[in-house]
Amino acid sequence: MHxxxxxxxxxxxxxxxxxxxxxIIAGQQRGQCCCAxxxxxxxxxxxxVSQHIKVLLDAGLIERKSRGTRNCYIVQHERLAALGSAYSGMLAGLGAATPDLEAELA
Structure with a gap:
């Protein structure tokens, strides 16, 4: 993840x-939830609510599925897992850099 x-x-x-x-979306039965x-x-x-949902859609955190005349949403667990991995790696990298930086400043 970039x-x-x-x-x-x-x-x-x-x-x-x-x-x-x-x-709320993640807690719904079958992982699907409509805006209502x-x-x-x-x-x-x-x-x-629709404005906030659009932000989540644009970030790829949820996916829209049409169900009749309604739009329903599903959490994109793979995207959240990828974020978790990327975030952990980023934090680990920052932590690993700290001792070297402290040595240079001393």
């Missing part, structure tokens, strides 16, 4: 409402 991908996903996850929406289901679980207008 740094641009990591930054895009982190920006999408950087809002508490979007984190909550991800939890999310709106019913939150005290936000449907248009606000």
């Amino acid at each position: 740094d641009d991908d990591i930054a895009t996903i982190m920006r999408a996850l950087g809002h508490p409402v979007r984190l909550n929406i991800l939890r 289901d999310v709106t019913d679980s939150l005290t936000l207008a449907q248009s606000t």
Whole structure:
């Protein structure tokens, strides 16, 4: 995963409402959830929920599936797993660089 991908996903996850929406979608039976289901679980207008869902879609964290006249959403667990691996690797790399930097500054 490239740094641009990591930054895009982190920006999408950087809002508490979007984190909550991800939890709601992930918690639905069969992993599918419609916008109305999310709106019913939150005290936000449907248009606000839709805007947050668009950010999650653009970041590739959820996928849209048509079910009749409704759009339903599925969490992209592979994308989240890839982020976890990339983030762990990035943090490990930063931690490994710290002793060398401290030695140079001393």
